Amino acid sequence: MGRSKNDVWVGLFVLVGLAALVFLALQSANLLALNWSSTYRLTAHFDNIGGLKPKAAVRSAGVVVGRVGQIGFDDERFQAVITLDMDTRFHFPKDSSLKILTSGLLGDQYIGIEAGADEANWGPGDNVTRTQSAVVLENLISQFLFNSAAEGGGKSAGPASR
Numbered sequence: 001m002g003r004s005k006n007d008v009w010v011g012l013f014v015l016v017g018l019a020a021l022v023f024l025a026l027q028s029a030n031l032l033a034l035n036w037s038s039t040y041r042l043t044a045h046f047d048n049i050g051g052l053k054p055k056a057a058v059r060s061a062g063v064v065v066g067r068v069g070q071i072g073f074d075d076e077r078f079q080a081v082i083t084l085d086m087d088t089r090f091h092f093p094k095d096s097s098l099k100i101l102t103s104g105l106l107g108d109q110y111i112g113i114e115a116g117a118d119e120a121n122w123g124p125g126d127n128v129t130r131t132q133s134a135v136v137l138e139n140l141i142s143q144f145l146f147n148s149a150a151e152g153g154g155k156s157a158g159p160a161s162r
Helices: 002-028 137-154
Strands: 039-046 057-060 063-074 079-087 097-102 109-114
Touching (some): 039 063, 039 097
Parallel strands (some): 057 109
Antiparallel strands (some): 063 079
16 A cells, blocks of 8 residues: 555656656747737738747847747748737837847847837837848858958969069
8 A cells, every 4th residue: 555655656756747847848949938918919021030930039128028929921022021929018119120130149039129219109010110131140151252252363363473
C-alpha cells in the first residue's frame, strides 16, 4: 500500500515537471502568448519584412506594447501586410513610424515604434503609413561586395615601370 502511494506522488511530480518544461519551451519560442489585456488592431504595409514572424514583439523604448497578429500579402500593392495587436494601455500619435528591427546582430526580429508628435492617436482599424522595411544582412553584404568590386575594377595597377 505504501509503495503504490509513493508511485502516485512520483508520477504526479513527473507530470507537473513535464508540463512546466513544455510551458517554458513554448513561452521562450514565442509560440504561446498569454495575454489577458484587451487589444486594438492596426495594419501596416512593408516592402520587406525579413524574418518577422507572427507573435513577434512590438516595442517602444524597449517595452513590449503589442504583438504581431497576422502576416499577409497585398496582391495589388505587392507588399507585406502586417496586423498588429496593440495593448489598449498604450496610445501613440498618428504620425508615429514603424521599423522592423533585430535583437542583437542575428537575433529575432521585432517591430519598433518611433513616437511622433501629432495630437491625434492611432485607433482600432487604423492603417499605419510610415514604415521602414527590415534590413536584410545578405543584401548589405552583396552591396558591399559589389561596391568593392566596382571600385577595385576601376583602379589602375600602379605606376608604370621604367
